[in-house]
Amino acid sequence: MSQSNAFAGLWTSLPTSLTPWILDVANSMGYTQMTPVQASTIPLFMQHKDVVVEAVTGSGKTLAFVIPILERLIRRESKLRRNEIGALVISPTRELATQIHSVFSLFLSSQPDSQPANHHIHQSDNHFSPPLLLVSSDQSSPAQDIQRFLDTGADIVIGTPGRADEFLMGKGKMVVSVKELEVLVLDEADRLLDLGFKEVLTRIITHLPKQRRTGLFSATMTDADALSDLVRVGLRNPARIIVKVQSKKSKKMGGGSKESKGEVIEERRTPAGLQNFYISCLTSEKLIQLVRVIQHDLATYQSSHFIVYFATCACVDYFYRVLPAILPPNANLYSIHGHLSPTARTRALSSFSSSVSTPNTPSILLATDVAARGLDLPNVDVVIQFDPPSDPKAFSHRCGRTARAGKSGRAYVFLTSKETEYIDFLAVRKIPVVRHPYIGVGGGLASDEMHKPSEEDPVVPEYLSKIRQVVLTDRALNDKAMKAFVSFVRAYSKHEASYIFRLKALDLVGVTKAFGLLRLPRMPELKGVNMEGWEDAQVDWDAYAYADKAQEAKRLQTVSKKDHANEKEREAAEARAVKRKRNTAWSQQAEVKEKKEKRRLKKDRKRQWLKAQAAGTSTAQTGENGHEAESDVDQDDWDEIMKEERMAKKVRRGETTQEEFDETFGGLA
Numbered sequence: 278m279s280q281s282n283a284f285a286g287l288w289t290s291l292p293t294s295l296t297p298w299i300l301d302v303a304n305s306m307g308y309t310q311m312t313p314v315q316a317s318t319i320p321l322f323m324q325h326k327d328v329v330v331e332a333v334t335g336s337g338k339t340l341a342f343v344i345p346i347l348e349r350l351i352r353r354e355s356k357l358r359r360n361e362i363g364a365l366v367i368s369p370t371r372e373l374a375t376q377i378h379s380v381f382s383l384f385l386s387s388q389p390d391s392q393p394a395n396h397h398i399h400q401s402d403n404h405f406s407p408p409l410l411l412v413s414s415d416q417s418s419p420a421q422d423i424q425r426f427l428d429t430g431a432d433i434v435i436g437t438p439g440r441a442d443e444f445l446m447g448k449g450k451m452v453v454s455v456k457e458l459e460v461l462v463l464d465e466a467d468r469l470l471d472l473g474f475k476e477v478l479t480r481i482i483t484h485l486p487k488q489r490r491t492g493l494f495s496a497t498m499t500d501a502d503a504l505s506d507l508v509r510v511g512l513r514n515p516a517r518i519i520v521k522v523q524s525k526k527s528k529k530m531g532g533g534s535k536e537s538k539g540e541v542i543e544e545r546r547t548p549a550g551l552q553n554f555y556i557s558c559l560t561s562e563k564l565i566q567l568v569r570v571i572q573h574d575l576a577t578y579q580s581s582h583f584i585v586y587f588a589t590c591a592c593v594d595y596f597y598r599v600l601p602a603i604l605p606p607n608a609n610l611y612s613i614h615g616h617l618s619p620t621a622r623t624r625a626l627s628s629f630s631s632s633v634s635t636p637n638t639p640s641i642l643l644a645t646d647v648a649a650r651g652l653d654l655p656n657v658d659v660v661i662q663f664d665p666p667s668d669p670k671a672f673s674h675r676c677g678r679t680a681r682a683g684k685s686g687r688a689y690v691f692l693t694s695k696e697t698e699y700i701d702f703l704a705v706r707k708i709p710v711v712r713h714p715y716i717g718v719g720g721g722l723a724s725d726e727m728h729k730p731s732e733e734d735p736v737v738p739e740y741l742s743k744i745r746q747v748v749l750t751d752r753a754l755n756d757k758a759m760k761a762f763v764s765f766v767r768a769y770s771k772h773e774a775s776y777i778f779r780l781k782a783l784d785l786v787g788v789t790k791a792f793g794l795l796r797l798p799r800m801p802e803l804k805g806v807n808m809e810g811w812e813d814a815q816v817d818w819d820a821y822a823y824a825d826k827a828q829e830a831k832r833l834q835t836v837s838k839k840d841h842a843n844e845k846e847r848e849a850a851e852a853r854a855v856k857r858k859r860n861t862a863w864s865q866q867a868e869v870k871e872k873k874e875k876r877r878l879k880k881d882r883k884r885q886w887l888k889a890q891a892a893g894t895s896t897a898q899t900g901e902n903g904h905e906a907e908s909d910v911d912q913d914d915w916d917e918i919m920k921e922e923r924m925a926k927k928v929r930r931g932e933t934t935q936e937e938f939d940e941t942f943g944g945l946a
Contacts, residue, residue, distance in 0.1 A: 285310070285311050285312060285313040285315070285316035285317075286310060286311055286316055287309070287310055287311070288300055288303060288304075288308075288309075288310070288311060290311075290316075291311075291316075291319060291320060291323075292320050292324075293320070293323050293324070293348075295344065295348065296347075296348060296351055298387060298388050298389055299344060299347055299348065299351075299384060301387070302383065302384050302387045303340065303344070305387070306383070307682075308337070308340065308682075311337075312336050312337035312682070312683075313332070313336070313520045314330060314332040314336045314337055314338055314341050314518070314520045315337050315340055315341045315344075317330075317518045317520060318330050318338075318341040318342070318345075318492075318518055319341060319344055319345055321516050321518075322341070322342065322345035322460075322490060322492060323345045323348055323349065325490060326490070326515070326516050327490060327491045327492065327512040327513055327514065327515035327516070328491075328492045328493070328515055328516050328517075328518055329492075329493045329498070329508065329512070329515050329516070329517045329518070330492065330493065330494045330495070330518045330520075331495060331496070331497070331498045331517075331518070331519045331520070332494075332496065332518075332519070332520035333496055333520070333521075333522050333545075333546055333547060333548055333673070333677065334496040334547075334548070334650075334651075334673060334674055334676075334677025334678075334681075335548050335653075335677045335678075335680060335681030335682060336496075336520060336548070336682075337682060338464075338494045338496075339376075339377060339380055339464075339653070340380070341494070342366070342460075342462045342464075342492050342494060343377070343380050343381060343384065345460070345490075346364045346366075346433065346459075346460050346462070347381075347384060347385075349363075349364075349459050349460060349490070350363045350364065350408075350432055350433070350459060353459075357430075357432050357457055358454070358457075359427070359430040360426075360427070360430075360452060360453060360454050361432075361454045361455075361456070361457045361458075362431065362432060362433070362434050362453060362454070362455060362457075362458055363408075363432040363433065363457060363458060363459045363460070364432065364433045364434070364458070364459055364460040364461075364462070365433075365434050365435075365441065365445075365455075365458060365460070365461050365462070365481075365485070366433070366434070366435045366436075366461075366462045366464060367435075367436065367437070367438055367441050367461075367462070367463050367464070367469065367478070367481070368435070368436075368437065368464040368465060368469075368651065369437065369438075369464075369465050369468040369469050369472055369474070369650070369651075370437065370647065370650070370651070371413045371437060371619050371622070371623075372622060372623070372626060372647070372648070372651075372652055373464065373465065373650065373651040373652060374411060374413050374435050374436055374437055375411065375413065375623060376651065376652055376653055377435050377464065378409065378411040378435045381409050381433060381435070382409060385408070385409060408429070408430065408431050408432035408433060409429075409431055409432075409433050409435070410422070410425060410426050410429065410431035410433070410434045410435070411435050411436065412434060412435070412436035412437075412440040412441060412443075412444045413436055413437060413440060413619070419440065419443045419444065419447060419448045419449075420448055422440070422443075422444055422448070422449070423444070423448050423449050423452055423453070426444075426449070426452070426453065427452070438469060438474040438477045438478060438481070439474075439477065441481060442477050442480065442481055445481060445484055446480070446481075446484055455484065455485050455486060456486055457486075458485055458486055458489050459489060459490065460489060460490045460491075460492070461482070461485060461489055461490070461491045461492070461511070462491075462492045462494065463478065463491075463492070463493050463494070463507075464494050464495075464651065465494070465495050465496075465650050465651050466493040466494060466495045466498065466507070467495045467497055467498050467670070468495070468650055470507070471668075471670075475506070475507070478507065478511075479506075479507070479510055479511075482507075482510050482511040483510065487513075491511050491512045491513075491515070493507070493508070493512070493515075496546070496650075496673060496674060496677065497546070497670045497673060497674070521545075522545045522546070522547065522548065522549050545707050545708065545709055546673050546706065546707045546708050547673050547676050547677065547680075547708055547709070548676075548677060548680040548681065548686075549680075549683075550680040550683060550684055550685040550686060551676055551677075551679065551680035551685075551686055551687070551688060552680075552685070552686070552687045552688070553676055553687075553688050553708070553709060553710045553711065554687065554688065554689045554690070554710065554711060554712070554713035555689070555690045555691070555692050555697070555699075555700060555710050555711075555712060555713065556570070556689060556690075556691055556692070556712075556713050556714075556715060556716070557692055557693070557694055557697055557712065557715065557730060558691055558692075558693065558715060558730075558734075559693060559730070559733055559734075559784065559787050560693055560783070560784045560787030560788050560790075560791055561733055561734075561737050561784070561786070561787035561788075561790040561791055562733065562734045562737060562787075562791075563663060563691045563791050564603070564740055564744075564791045564793075565734055565736055565737065565740055566691055566715070566716060567585065567661060567663055567691075568603050568604060569716040569717075569720060570659070570661055570689050570716060571583060571604065571605065571608075571639065571641070571659075571661075572605065572720055573716050573720045574658065574659050574687065575605065575636045575639060576636070576720060577720075578658065578659075578687070579636045580636065580639070580658035580659050580687075581634035581635055581636055581638075581639050581640065581656070581658060582629075582632075582634055582639070582640050582642075582654075582656050582657045582658050582659070583639060583640070583641045583642070583657075583658065583659045583660075583661060584641075584642045584644055584648070584654070584657055584659075584660050584661070584675075584678050584679075585641060585642070585643050585644070585661045585663055586644055586645065586646070586648075586649070586660070586661070586662045586663060586664065586666070586675050587643065587644070587645060587663050587664055588645075588663075588664035588666075588667065588764070588765050588768045588769070589614075589645065589761070589764040589765060589768050590614035590615055590616040590645055590764075591757070591760045591761040591763075591764040591765075592645075592663075592664070592761045592764065592765055593612050593613075593614045593643045593644065593645055594612070594614065594616070594757060594761070595754075595757040595758055595760070595761035595792070596643060596761070597610060597612040597643050598747075598754060598757065599744050599747045599748065599754065599758075599793065600643075602743050602744065602746070602747045603740060603743055603744070604641070605639065607637055607638045607639075608638070608639050608640075608641055609632060609634065609638060609639070609640045609641065610641050610643065611625045611628055611629040611632075611640065611641070611642045611643070612625060612642070612643045612644070613625045613626060613642065613643075613644045613645075613647060613648050614644065614645040614647055615645060615647045622647070625642070626648070626652070626654070629642045629654065630654050630655060630656075634656075642654075646666055646668070646671045646674075646675070648678070649666070649671050649674040649675045649678070650671075650674045651674075652678065653681065654678055655681075657678050657679040657681075657686065658679060658686055658687070659679060659686065659687050659688070659689070660675055660676055660678050660679050660686070660687075660688040660689070661688075661689050661690075661691075662675055662688070662689065662690040662691070663691060664691075664765070664768075664769075665690055665692065665696070665699060665772075665778070667768055667771060667772050667773060668773055669702065669703070669706065669773060669774060672690075672703060672708060673706075673708050675688070676688040676708075689713065690710065693730075693784070694730045695779075695782050696777060696778060698777045699774065699777050699778075700712075702774055702777060715728040718736065733787075737790055740793075741790050741793055743793075744792075744793025745793050745795060745814050747793075748793060748795060749795070749814075749816070749821070750824065751823060751824040751825075752821050752822055752823045752824075752829075752832070753823050753824065753825065753828065755795055755821070758792055758793065758794055758795070759794070759798045761792060762788065762789065762792050762794060762798060763798055763800055765788065765792075766780070766783075766785070766788070766800070766802050767802070769783060770802065780802065785802075785803065785806055785808070786808055786809070786810050786811045789811055790811075795813065795814040795816055796813040796814065796816070797811070797813070819836075843931065846934070847934075847935070850934045850935045850936045851935060853936050854935055854936060876921070924937075924938055924941060925938065
């Protein structure tokens, strides 16, 4: 167990000296000294010890297993055969697997051209192929993985659980040999279990030789039972390494009538260089605060790289299209979520991480939790959590995309006044978050007196109007807005901290404003909800068109078919009414006519009485007994008349059929 400072000694202080070219690469990457997790893990991993490593995100865990793997394979007395693998690394996502592959590639591409004869790298005509294979569905099919393995003679295999399982015991069962495997690494081990890979991992572990080294690495390991099962199956007497971040916190201590200041050591699960804030605002103000946080950090801290986390894929997809209307004009926007193809996700991450940004041309990545774990995105200055994650464990992983490797960074999360209990919830999990003032117009920080939580920011209607103007340009954006809203509400209802994030307490009117909806969707969650303060946009829905011509043509065709079907239904209803009239007995027809005539007379008398009352006269018609005409229409008759008129209006609007009207009121001519 180790307390985390920025660094923990030089590479040369390791008990076993590193191979010179590996040391050179580490130095060239900017890691002139080891981090605490590296100093604690590398000696054990190189000295035949299994490890379970828990350290805050951004603490250098990747190098803590990359370097020992390379050193163990380099120091082998005999090289591996072409069909044998020496190390297997399994990660939960393709993006993380790709990143680990790139770190290995950086080392291997920098090694000397000439190697000892017994070195594990396969050489041919003074050219060697990197002994490295990435098995991921965005790279190739399982069959192609096997072919690439045979072509390159790869010694190190990196992949996701499903593809690794297929590589070892599916297509590659009769091809890939693991009998000489030296090292197994499970990166983000708790996430592998959260995603339901326990059975697959157990199957892979039991397939591998027992005489190997195994390492489990993660920033959070809270599922003790599942991890214990995995440790029991795959590790032998492992060393548990927990690298903590501790910071000094001032505290007032009372002593009689005097007070003195003292210091307490605060343990935290977030990087030491991270400033972690929350902003209390109404749900309708979250979009305003998002824009103002970006503007504030651009101006105050000269920030240039931002990541904004949303609750769902649909939210990322929608806001990616409407945010340019309200963000700084030169901002470069990128998006990544689980519904994008692997190629698109890789391209987005690569473009964002390699973008050359300045405070005048910031780069902003909109993401879901698919980009929360393990990814090393350099130069991220600010993380903004538009929506708190449904899984509280993801909170620290999101924040950890900034303030990495000893750098500083800032993170913000937006919470309503009813959600601020989340801060105490996080504090118990050793994730300190402090309050940041509400950011007002022009970037000014508003005090509680200046911005009361119950009073909506006056700029909300302006932002709502701007978003609506964008959505009105394309009916497809309205579809995305509806989908995003529904997905957010349902994700909110499934939050793991449900006693804090309660759907019944959520201001759904504020959510609709933040999303810039044109009208409310039909969903059971809105039934019985007070939507006071909400107004649908004035839209001619018949003329509101899709920008895509093919999609618009399909919509018009659907509308035409629906109108035709409604017309046929009306014609059929009229035909049924005529037929029923024809088949009705003469005596019944006469009775119906008599009832209709009686109702007509009552309507006329009522109308005359009302007209007389309005004129203030006493000349209302009277009956035989001297009472006014109104007395001829008792309350039951009047209710019946009003019921008939209401149903007649529904027939005209198409909300009910003529046949149903006739059955209720005997509608014969």
